[in-house]
Amino acid sequence: MTAHPALVPLPRSVAVIEGDPFRLTAQTPVIADPDAAAAARRILSTATAQTLALPAEASPSSPALTLSHTSDIAPPGAYRLVAADTGVEISAAGAEGLAAGLHTLAQLLTPTSEGWRVPAVRIDDAPRFAYRGLMLDVARHFFPVADVRAIIDRAASLKLTHLHLHLTDDQGWRLQLRAHPALTDAASGSAIGGGPGGFYTQEDYRDIVAYAAARHITVVPEIDLPGHTHAVGLAYPHLAADPVVTPELVAEAAGRGEALPAAGAPYTGLGVGFSSLRLDEEATFDFVADVLGELAHLTPGPYLHLGGDEAFGTAADEYDAFLSRVTQLVADLGKVPVTWHDAGRADVAPETVGQYWGLTTPDAAGADAALAFVRRASGVILSPADAVYLDMKYDDDTPRGLTWAGGPTSVRRAYEWDPVSVIDGIADDDIVGVEAAVWTETIDDLAGLDAMMFPRLAAAAEAAWSAPLGSTPERSWESFRRRVGGLGPLWRRQEIVFHPDRQIAWTGE
Template identity: 35%
Template sequence: MIPRPALLNDLSGSCELTSGATVSGDLADAVRLALPTLDLRPGDSGDIDVRRDPALGPEAYRLTTGSRGAEIVAGGRAGAFYAAQSLHQLLPDASYRFSTGAAWPLPGVRIEDAPRFAWRGLHLDVARHFFPKREVLRLIDLMAMHKLNRLHLHLVDDQGWRVESRAYPLLHEVSSHRPRTATNYYKEPDAYDDLPHGGYYSLADLAEIGAYARSRCVTVVPEIDVPGHASAILAAYPALGATGERYDVLDRWGISPAILSPLPPTVEFLTTIFDEVIGALGETPYVHIGGDEVVLDHWAESAEINAYRDSLGLATTNDLQAWFLRRLADALAERGSRAVVWDEAFVSGGLRQDTLVMPWRGMGVGRRAAAAGHDVIATPVFPLYFDYAEAASADEPMAIGDATTVADVAAFAPAPADWAEEERERVIGVQAQLWTERVPDARTVDYRLWPRACALAEVAWSGAAAPDFTGRLREHLGRLDAIGVEYRPLAGPHPWQRRRPHRPSGVQVRDVMDRIDAMTHSAESTRPSV
């Protein structure tokens, strides 16, 4: 079973669970939704009985199975949903395939379980390569199966804007597509495919994604990354930039000097965008506003921006960036959402105390954020950037570098034991990132995420992977096969998953901090090199 429950004891009894079995209780809808292939029916009494116990946490549950069927006691809807996911993993792999009239042996067990971390996340970059709504909904299903509960959607970057705006329609009309895409490996000469790429989610799509996720106990975290990474925005509305010049939607990877202006019209623009995104998604407790890899040169060179900075009583452009991000966080707070930022924004200083920090450059800066009283979601490049290859092999599809293995993910400690207790308590979760510069399609998403995301799920739910994780993972792959997930086999890629052209030797991920230092100078700095 993945993730491994806190307590699992075998019992002597067993029973048979048939397709079309009945489920009863006030949380029965959550169980039915978690077990779609079983086609469960509601009833006054059932083969699966569900009841609520307010003494349990909202995601906690007890599951008992035996000769009388299954009994679930849950603290809330999420607990019942996760209990059903555990119940499903007690059944044969074939139960993950839809079939009518099937009967499955259900062994007797007692499970008592609750998550270690509240935030158990996956990040999907839909800006560099767009993935249509159907792929997002499928990812939500896979997350729910693994008890992951935060879907971080990176909706905008230099290479594309991915959501409809009725207030600023040029965003989806102009900024959602580019004429070509870079195909070169890291630091190779530029090469392009000369194929148009684009797409965006309508507000109706976003509303559906939000509702679908909530029904499966997943919270969508939209990211509007500002003030840098702004080429796509400035392709549509150049007046929002620091210089007023028009940019093209970027067709290559890397960091751009394009930056939004911090002046009031930009704040008004972004608060309008927040209203549209939050209004479409529905309940949106978190909004990510980025703050990473910002090149502040155009701010420093602008007399108008310098005069505005002086009027605010700020000494430096870094202070102005901190003010700008706090102003956006204040606007989000007025709308009932907490701001989330990458760690450069923390280094800039001036954050609202309730802002969550994602330390992508390493847990050292994460510890400093925790010590400063910020809630932290562990997101370090190693081992949680899944755009890195899983092996240092020329057979691996193109990746940014080598290699982050399943074992590396399983060994990760989100709240290190050598931290002070109050610092550990500030780590509220863990999240893996899938940046998609070199992930052009849904099949590659499957390959990059799974089974590393299985290890993530274990660490996020249990706090650490158990010693028997590898053995359980081998059994778990049969479930992924039944669902149709095109994961990377543990022994290496299938022939059709290999990268056919020879690729040059990649960057070693264990040397990744050298590369991060080259991009951002150090975790003390907020300024990247371009």
């Protein structure tokens, strides 16, 4: 690919064509339906850090940006972009594809004294997987709506389609529910390290969902069950089992200088696996049904995530029975249950999608648990922790982050993996999609999220969108490091505070 060095994720086909470059200015006409025209003004204004009028009026000889619908481009998200001095035309079957093409156009822009240069090029592009996600943990540290909106815009710019919100954990409950107001009254005011906590009102949540939908992103809410539930006990002590404090947890807490979890007291440490709901009480299932029913009503998207990971404080037989019952409850609500791959051992509802969070070289138990979802034909979302857990340190000197997923995760390691290579027996058709995750034990502001996500989120986006690793010369680390380095000026204009990784030669403006 010689047309431009800064296209991420890598398109299916890029060809230089004859003709002079196109010049985009604030007064370039946009010929499109009103929604597509509004998307063009928003995406390109953000990309240029200028307000572009892009008027709807055009003379017959005026080079224009044309956004057109056509039925011969598939699947959803696919598009065709043709640029020359006579104009730019982006074609797609629907609004999602037009937006994807606009984000590619944003990456093609180069500033000049006469506007923005777009090379003469034809791009035919389509995604590998329909589900291309980012998980944001708002439970360990809380992030206000404005920050979540910013993350949505960043995800959309890399053609991601799903925002998975980890709304509850031992450290706090982050979503207001009318049926159980004590969850936010009593269990939302803490965070790791003693931070202030916080929660989203139902109006906040609807705002996030609508903002994401306008950018072709579906919100996937997660209520983590039956472990990671210490915060529930602050609001409803009778529903929570006492913490299971193991010698390992005692040693870890002592090493970090943290207090141990105690029933009825907010937990602000990093430990996991000690909490559980009371699964021998029918009142617990009534509570869970209320919570998930209200959440389903608030969430227009098809997925509800139930967690299911690291439930070390839960007896195996109770865990299995709980996941079987609760995944069926979600299915009966008309939603697709999603769980972490740990739940593969249980007799979950057949519709349940598993999310694999083990390593790119899985242990036998993790691989078998993930394969259980394939055997049920519901499929898996791949989130291998040593590749796309974006809270891992880049190297030993990274100020934020953790290292438990096989040590630091360099940008190269984040890039050099392929979804079908992770678990033997899983093929493309078994994979629902790819999702990067950013847990926030050590991250408490938008700048911190940016630094940990970028540039590695771009690597995850390429794994989700582009052809398999190594299938073409351009689908390689050497190509990616050149292309992602070329995004430096765009990311600066978008006010993304990215990590200036030394493996990458970053382009100046």
